[in-house]
Amino acid sequence: MGQTKNVFRLLLLTFGMFGFGFGLVPLYDIFCDITGLNGKVTGPTFSSYDEELETRTMKVTFVTLNNKNMPWGFKSDAPQMKIETGKDYLMNFTFTNTTTEPMVAQAIPSVSPGRGAKYFHKTECFCFEQQYLAAGESITIPVKFIIDPEIPNDISSLALGYTLFDVTEQFAYK
Amino acid sequence: MSAVIESHHDDHHHGPAKGFSRWLYTTNHKDIGSLYLWFSFIMLFVGGAMAMVIRAELFEPGSQIVSPEFYNQMVTNHGLIMVFGVIMPAFVGLANWMIPMQIGAPDMALPRLNNLSFWILPAAFGVLLSTFLMEGGAPNFGWTFYAPLSTEYAPPTVTFFIFAVHIMGASSIMGSINIITTILNMRAPGMTLMKMPLFVWSWLITAYLLIAVMPVLAGAVTMMLMDIHFGTSFFSAAGGGDPVLFQHVFWFFGHPEVYIMILPAFGIVSHIIETFSRKPIFGYSSMVYAIASIALLSFVVWAHHMFTVGMPIAGELFFMYSTMLIAIPTGVKVFNWLSTMFKGSLTFETPMLFAIAFVALFTIGGLSGLMLAIAPADFQYHDTYFVVAHFHYVLVPGALFSIVAAVYYWLPKWTGYMYDEVLGKTHFWLSFISVNLTFFPMHFVGLAGMPRRIPDYAMQFADYNMIVSVGAFLFGLSQLLFLFNVLKCVYYGKSATAEVWEGAKGKGLEWTVDSPAPYHTFETSPDLTNPQTNN
Secondary structure, eight states, X not given: OOHHHXXXXXXXXXXXXXXXXXXXXXXXXXXXXXXXXXXXXOSOOOOOOOTTSOOOEEEEEEEEEEOTTOOOEEEESOSEXXXXXXXXXXXXXXXXXXSSSOEXXXXXXXXXXXXXXXXXXXXXXXXXXXXXXXXXXXXXXXXXXXXXXXXXXXXXXXXXXXXXXXXXHHHHHO | OHHHHHHHHHHHHHSOOXXXXXXXXXXXXXXXXXXXXXXXXHHHHHHHHHHHHHHHHTTSSSOOSSOHHHHHHHHHHHHHIIIIIIIHHHHHHHHHHHHHHHHTOSSOSOHHHHHHHHHHHHHHHHHHHHGGGSTTOSOOSTTTTOTTXXXXXXXXXXXXXXXXXXXXXXXXXXXXXXXXXXXXXXXOTTOOGGGSOHHHHHHHHHHHHHHHHHHHHHHHHHHHHHHHHSOOOSSOGGGTOOHHHHHHHHHHHHHHHHHHXXXXXXXXXXXXXXXXXXXXXXXXXXXXXXXXXXXXXXXXXXXXXXXGGOOOHHHHXXXXXXXXXXXXXXXXXXXXXXXXXXXXXXXXXXHHHHHHXXXXXXXXXXXXXXXXXXXXXXXXXXXXXXXXXXXXXHIIIIIIHHXXXXXXXXXXXXXXXXXXXXXHHHHHHHHHHHHHXXXXXXXXHHHTTOBSSOSOOOGGGHXXXXXXXXXXXXXXXXXXXXHHHHHHHHHXXXXXXXXXXXXXXXXXXXXXXXXXXXXXXXXXXXXXXXXXXXX
16 A cells, blocks of 8 residues: 555656756756856846946956867957946957858857856847858957946956857757 | 476475576565675776776876876776765665565565666666777766766767666666665554664665655756757857856765765664664664754755855855754764764674774764865865865775675675674775775875876875875775675585674564575564564
C-alpha cells in the first residue's frame, strides 16, 4: 500500500527538478537584471530626469574588445569622456570588416563596476543586435546614454565594455 | 515426475542461479549490493591509477612523464571516476546490502529497477573511458566541466561525456527512488522512523538530495549538448548567454552532491563507534536532525564555490554566513561521536580505527572548509592546492575511510568469514600515515600559492610535492593490501559468528541473522512492536 503512490511522487519530483534546472536560466537573468550582477545591462530604455536632482561630473571609459580570433576592426571615437549625470551623451563606435568574406558579428555590452550597471541607461544602442557587413565594409553606430543622477557617490567612474563576437556560423544556422 | 519438477522449482527460488547469468539477471539486494561494491572497488583502482600518473608527473617540477594535454585528461577523469564511479556506487552498494537487513525487509521495494540501475553504470563508465581511445582524447576540462571549456573549447569527445553523465544520473535517480520507497514502505512492524538505524536515516536523506539535484545536473549537461550541437547559447556570451550561469547551475547540483558523498558516511561511522564503544549512540535524535539540517542547508550555499567570479557584496555575505552555519550541525555530530566514545569500553578493531580516523581527519577537512568559507580569504585560496587539500581530506579520509570501515565492519556478515585482523590493522596504519603525508603538505603549498590542475610548478614547491607524491604512492600501494585482505577473507577466512562483534549485541537487526547472511532474509517481518524484542 502506498508504494506506487510514493514512486509516482518521486518521479514527479525528478521531472520537476529537471525542469527547475532549466528554470534557473530565466531566473538567473531576472536576478542579474535586478542586482546588475556581472554588469549586465538592459537594452534601450528612455527616462528623463527631474531638473531639480543634484548632478555631478564623472568619467566614462569605453572599452572595445574582440573575442578570440575575431578579425574585425572595432573602436570608439574616444577612449574616455567626462560627463555630467542626468544629461544625454553620444559616442560613436566604428565596425570594420577587415576580411574578404561577408561576416555577421554581435557586440555584447557589460558595465563595470557591476553595481553601477543599473544607473547606466542607454537610450539608443546596438546591444544584442547582429550586424552584417560585406567584405571590407565599415559602419559607424552611435550609443546614446544617460547616467542616472542617483548613482552612488563612491562610484567616480564607469566603464562600458563591448566584446565583439563572430556569429557568422550561428547566423548561417537560422 | 511432477514431484521432481516441483523440487526443481523450489531450488530455483531459494538459492542463487549459477554462472554469469546469476549476476546479470539478479534482483536480489545482496547480489546487487555486491555488484555495486565490486564495481566501485575496480573503479577505485582505475581512478587511483590516474592519481598515480598525476603524482608521478608532479614528483619533480618541469614536464616529466606525460604531456600537459594528457595530464588534463588524467585530472578530469580521476575526479569524475572517484566521485561518480567510486564513492557514490560504494554507498549505493552498502545501501543495497544493509538497508533491507537493517529495517527487517525481505528485499528492496523495486528489485528489477534495482538490477537496471546497477547494470547501466558499467555502460556509463565504458562510454566515458572509451574516449581515451578516440581522436581528440578524453574530456580535459576538469571534473567541474566549466563552460566554455566544456563547450566551445572542448574536445569532440565531450558528447560521449555528456551521455555518460546522463546515464550515471539516471542510475542514481532510479537507485534513490528505490531506496526511499524501500525505507518508507517496507520497514518491519514497530520500526518507527525515529527507531531506524542511523545509516538508514542518512540514506533516506541522501536519496532525497540525489533526486533533487541529479536532474539539475542532467539539465546542465543537456544545455551543454544543445550549445554544442543545436546552436543555442545558454552559456555562450556571443548569443546573449552567460558562462557564469553554468557555474550557478553546476554548483546548485555540486554542493548537495558533496553532502551526498558524506551523509551515508555519517551513518556508517555512528554504527561502528557505538558498536566498539559498547554504548548506544549519544544523542540519536540530534544526529537525525543534524543530518536533515545539513541536507537542507546544502541547497543555499552553492555560490561559495564561486566567490571570485563576481557577486554583489550582499551575495558574498549571504553565502559566507550560510556556509558557516553548516559547521553547527556538523559540530553536533562530531561531539556526539566523541560523547559516544567517552567512558565507553573501547576496543580498536580495524573498523573502529578507520572510524576514529574518520572523525579526526574529516574534522580537519571541515575546518579548512570553514577557512575557505570566509569570502575575503577565499580570494587567496581559490583554485590553489589548499582547496585540493580541503576536499581530499573530506573525501579520502572522510568518505573513502568510512566505506573501508563499513567493508571491514560488515564483511564477516556478508561472507561469513573474518578478515585478517593483523593485515587490517597494517592496512589502516599504512593508509593513515600515507593519507596525511599525501594531503597535509598540500595545505602549505596551496597557501603559498601553488595553483591546482597545472602539470608543472615553481621550484619553491618542489620539496613538498615530492613528499606528497611519495605519500600518494604509498597510499595507492596500501589499497592493494585491502584488496588482498578482502580476497583472503573470502577464500581463507575463519568462520564468523552471527553477532560477529562483541559489542554488536542489540545494535541492529543485521546482527540477528546468520553469518553469512542467507540469500533471503526476513521473508517474514520481525515484529518489533514488543519492546522486549526490540533491537
